[in-house]
Amino acid sequence: MGPRPRKKWSIYTRPDIITKYEVLERVGFGAYSDVYRARRLSDNLVVALKEVHDYQSAFREIEALEILHNSPNVVVLHEYLWWEDGNEDVVLVLEYLRTDLATVVREAERDGRGIGIGELKRWMVQILCGVDACHRNGIVHRDLKPGNLLVSDDGVLKIADFGQARILLEPGYAAAYNDPQLYEQNFENLENTLDNSSEMHISSSCLATCSRSDVEDDRQGCFTSLAGTRGFMAPELFYGSTDYGLEIDLWSLGCIFAELFTLEPLFPVTAHIDQLTRICSVLGNLTEDVWPACSKFHAYKKISINKVANPIGLEACLANRSHEEISLVKRLVCYDPARRATAMELLRDMYFRDQEPPPPPPQVPLSDL
Template sequence: MEKEKEGFPITSLREINTLLKGQHINIVTVREIVVGSNMDKIYIVMDYVEHDLKALMETMSKKKQSFSLGEVKTLMLQLLRAVAHLHDNWILHRDLKTSNLLLSHTGILKVGDFGLAREYGSPLKAYTPIVVTLWYRAPELLLGAKHYSTAIDVWSVGVIFGELLGMEPLFPGKSEIDELNRIFKELGTPSEAIWPGYNQLPVVKRTQFTEFPYNHLRERFKERLSDKGFLLMNKFLTYDPSKRVSCSEALHHDYFHSESPSPIPPAMFPTWPAKSENPNGISIVDEPNRPPKPPSGGKNFKDLGDDDHGVPGFFLGGGQQAGAGFQLKF
């Protein structure tokens, strides 16, 4: 806070606001907001959860372990319930990735890190396309679209689905163009015929992309993905955002409910030592497999281009006391 010249940062207000509005069993639980000895340090107090999925998958891969299909289905159902709940409450997460998904010792998945989340409305306003960590960023964002909605989170869910199955990132691009090329090479290059409005996107107007005519996703997951699973993944990774499946619809897909193996009960998940129990305090995530950093949500609010100066329903003072000298009311 000592670096802030204009009071409490709007991005932090937005993060707290969306976290509190989005409370759900599969979303990190906010207990309170507290301050340190004076007002220059403010903390969000949340429940402790033992693992983040990214670090856990790295540890499992080193031991040549992977999630069973029943475990993948359970994780996906919990993720879909969380994101569907956010979307039902008009919240976009805008940074879904495995390192922002936490897993407890009792097999409960929780979505965390709401630093880029924001409320949205209808009709849609123009927002910055520089959101979502690169490997999980939807093609419409990579191609410069400023009007977007819940479909950007759905794309991230599809990429996470592939990562849970393969135990490695699905599209680990080194730059935005490299990311697009990796997506096009795997799924085929889009066109105006399958994605109306594609030719009008800013990046498409000034870039010539290599033509990849075929979708190779089935070959990549042939040993791990049934026909129904492949259909679901293609619904997540549909180019045209208006045709992409919603999280609520995906929850009822046959892949989860009418084929073996069934999702396992969360309590049946195996347990692993928590990162905090690592006696040497050494990070167990390999640097080459770390996703790039997410776009900055708090550093330069004006650069984000989201012209929403008010946070509806959020103000300080007059509320129940949540910490020394700091009051909140919603």
């Protein structure tokens, strides 16, 4: 998608909007969307109006959210508005959640209090439930990070920003997911599913708070190889993989969990090559011994990274954390996508027994959002 088109109307004056909503203020913006806090006139419900400046991108997000409409850990789409007047803007009316997990982490780090074990587990369970719902429906989010995990005033965490999401599989996949054996077969055969798909769409989108992909999806059903946000992107993306699946979300989960444990990014970087270097310093060099399929990527032999004789390991990154917590991250942050634990598998882990919903997060002034 090119530069933002010239706006032909204002969200503050459009009759279709102002007859139903009072637009209060803009609370977020980016190259491809703007987000406003608004009040629904019929019942005074506070909502988020997200104006996306490309209708194909917007309807991709709409499709994912409508599929996930009964998922308690996914943001609610109330309705959407669009107009056949030559303007590509679409307005999504979303559940309004005024803070996110990135703010929770930032506040805990600033206060020096950390996040207690019980609260940690409750956040993690909710993240896993949301990701599990996505993956049950064959939806890969592609941009999981703390800033895209919104939190309600009563402590409910919800996945948001589905602007880069893709629907990978046919509807029957949801039924297979409920059978662990069939699910694992599906999970391992995602590449075949993608290769044979004739209905994979191509548009990419961006929300006010997410990063736009560097390369658009092509017209043969392949995905962009650089989707997501640096620091949370799986290594296969840097090597040019375009037939990835749910596994890239699982790597992102591991990075999020590590940040919850330490209050610091697992891979703090400013450039793509920096992240690969950082990953190698922790996990060691990527070779066919640890991931036999890695050599098939066109960039594998083109990217040169100094050999790491003594990788520090995830244990060093998670100092003072329990064996169980380190093990959880290791099950997600590993080179071979086929070895990454699914959200469903982690939800069954003994680590998450007897967890209640997390407590409400600290109140965050709207000016800070």
